[in-house]
Amino acid sequence: MTKEKKQMAKATGAENELSTEEKIKAAARIVFAQKGFAATRTRDIAETAGINLALLNYYFRSKQKLFDGIMLEKLQEFFGKVGPIFTNTTTTLETKIELFVSHYIDMLIKNPDLPIFVLSEIRTHPQHFSQAIQIRGLFTQSSFIEQLKERRPEIDPLHFLMSLLGMTVFPFIAMPLLKTITSLDDDTYLAKMMDRKKLIPMWL
Amino acid sequence: MTKEKKQMAKATGAENELSTEEKIKAAARIVFAQKGFAATRTRDIAETAGINLALLNYYFRSKQKLFDGIMLEKLQEFFGKVGPIFTNTTTTLETKIELFVSHYIDMLIKNPDLPIFVLSEIRTHPQHFSQAIQIRGLFTQSSFIEQLKERRPEIDPLHFLMSLLGMTVFPFIAMPLLKTITSLDDDTYLAKMMDRKKLIPMWL
DNA sequence: ACTTGTTTTAATCATTTGATTAAATAATTT
DNA sequence: AAATTATTTAATCAAATGATTAAAACAAGT
Numbered sequence: 212m213t214k215e216k217k218q219m220a221k222a223t224g225a226e227n228e229l230s231t232e233e234k235i236k237a238a239a240r241i242v243f244a245q246k247g248f249a250a251t252r253t254r255d256i257a258e259t260a261g262i263n264l265a266l267l268n269y270y271f272r273s274k275q276k277l278f279d280g281i282m283l284e285k286l287q288e289f290f291g292k293v294g295p296i297f298t299n300t301t302t303t304l305e306t307k308i309e310l311f312v313s314h315y316i317d318m319l320i321k322n323p324d325l326p327i328f329v330l331s332e333i334r335t336h337p338q339h340f341s342q343a344i345q346i347r348g349l350f351t352q353s354s355f356i357e358q359l360k361e362r363r364p365e366i367d368p369l370h371f372l373m374s375l376l377g378m379t380v381f382p383f384i385a386m387p388l389l390k391t392i393t394s395l396d397d398d399t400y401l402a403k404m405m406d407r408k409k410l411i412p413m414w415l
Numbered sequence: 416m417t418k419e420k421k422q423m424a425k426a427t428g429a430e431n432e433l434s435t436e437e438k439i440k441a442a443a444r445i446v447f448a449q450k451g452f453a454a455t456r457t458r459d460i461a462e463t464a465g466i467n468l469a470l471l472n473y474y475f476r477s478k479q480k481l482f483d484g485i486m487l488e489k490l491q492e493f494f495g496k497v498g499p500i501f502t503n504t505t506t507t508l509e510t511k512i513e514l515f516v517s518h519y520i521d522m523l524i525k526n527p528d529l530p531i532f533v534l535s536e537i538r539t540h541p542q543h544f545s546q547a548i549q550i551r552g553l554f555t556q557s558s559f560i561e562q563l564k565e566r567r568p569e570i571d572p573l574h575f576l577m578s579l580l581g582m583t584v585f586p587f588i589a590m591p592l593l594k595t596i597t598s599l600d601d602d603t604y605l606a607k608m609m610d611r612k613k614l615i616p617m618w619l
Numbered sequence: 620a621c622t623t624g625t626t627t628t629a630a631t632c633a634t635t636t637g638a639t640t641a642a643a644t645a646a647t648t649t
Numbered sequence: 650a651a652a653t654t655a656t657t658t659a660a661t662c663a664a665a666t667g668a669t670t671a672a673a674a675c676a677a678g679t
Binding site for chain 1: 450451452453454528531534535537538539541545548550553554571573574577578580581582583584585586588589591592593595596597607610611614615618
Binding site for chain 3: 435466467469470473474
């Protein structure tokens with residue numbers, strides 16, 4: 212714990228070594244996503260990053276500023292996939308649904324904590340992040356909604372969207388609970404999630 | 416340990432005054448449900464209850480003990496409705512689904528914060544609450560699952576349950592988000608939730 | 620009224636926690 | 650190499666926060 216990487220603080224040319232700033236960010240991603248803003252201690256992040264606590268404030272000024280950066284990343288992860296798929300005017304409605312479900316489940320398998328983290332933090336600061344999300348128009352004027360209204364005029368697009376998202380995202384939000392009551396191991400549960408990539412489009 | 420509250424200690428003039436213990440609990444229900452355990456300050460609860468901070472510790476010993484009591488209530492609210500409906504052997508599968516969706520949405524309209532609160536707290540202490548939930552058997556050996564396997568042998572019951580719960584619960588978890596992107600007011604959003612009581616059974 | 624037991628308050632404690640400071644160390648420039 | 654700038658550390662601060670204590674206020678029984 213005395214001396215290890217004293218020489219090469221910046222690691223400009225090095226490949227496998229992360230910069231201090233990136234180490235902090237990487238640690239912050241993990242700890243924030245796992246515990247949320249309120250339950251996270253900056254000391255936890257510092258320890259996870261393997262750096263001094265003061266360094267965190269040197270690079271990011273405050274816990275809140277560090278969090279805001281991470282949150283922006285998470286929001287983009289959470290919403291990024293949706294836009295391009297839903298606004299694409301050259302694909303059919305069926306294709307959009309298949310693509311969305313498939314890509315989204317892939318992403319959620321890699322980030323199972325993402326939905327509950329994002330939705331929790333949005334709830335505690337509803338207006339603070341509403342601006343960061345420009346997906347408002349994505350609902351009112353996307354190709355997806357247009358196609359839906361034309362093909363199924365009797366269905367309210369909002370109801371359809373709620374069901375699509377619910378079926379896709381909820382199994383990840385309730386994962387700790389569902390794993391307990393079904394006594395499934397991680398791999399089996401994961402396989403079930405892969406199944407849903409085909410099942411959800413089929414049901415809709 | 417257990418304090419026997421005598422007859423109305425206070426409440427001299429007023430008629431419908433709550434006991435101090437109940438005032439604290441009522442405040443704790445509100446604040447915990449709104450902000451979660453980590454973000455809640457015991458001083459907030461005390462202020463909301465209109466009592467001295469020390470009283471909170473006098474009645475409940477600690478923040479954690481107060482929380483555990485509230486959490487148990489919330490878990491029962493969250494799961495209580497499901498058991499009786501799903502294990503009832505005298506109702507059809509369709510009736511079970513209709514009853515569940517209808518009663519559950521009614522309950523969620525009264526407690527919109529409940530799902531995200533319960534699921535968040537379960538996630539942060541997965542094993543601490545797993546014992547408090549005896550719904551494990553509810554999945555493996557309920558009338559609901561039996562009927563489902565018989566009627567739709569090709570469908571995995573877990574997938575069906577995930578979709579049912581997802582369609583029912585997710586709109587409440589994502590409410591702050593969905594209200595923003597659709598720019599709907601509270602009443603309209605609420606009306607949509609009522610719609611779903613009929614729509615979800617229809618889709619399944 | 621006096622005693623007894625309970626409830627409530629004000630003051631305070633001990634830790635935790637986010638943040639800062641001043642000095643040491645390394646890297647870069649001149 | 651010397652000077653300058655950037656990075657890192659140890660030590661510490663100030664505020665927030667959960668919890669406790671000692672005493673006051675209150676109700677009920679005698």
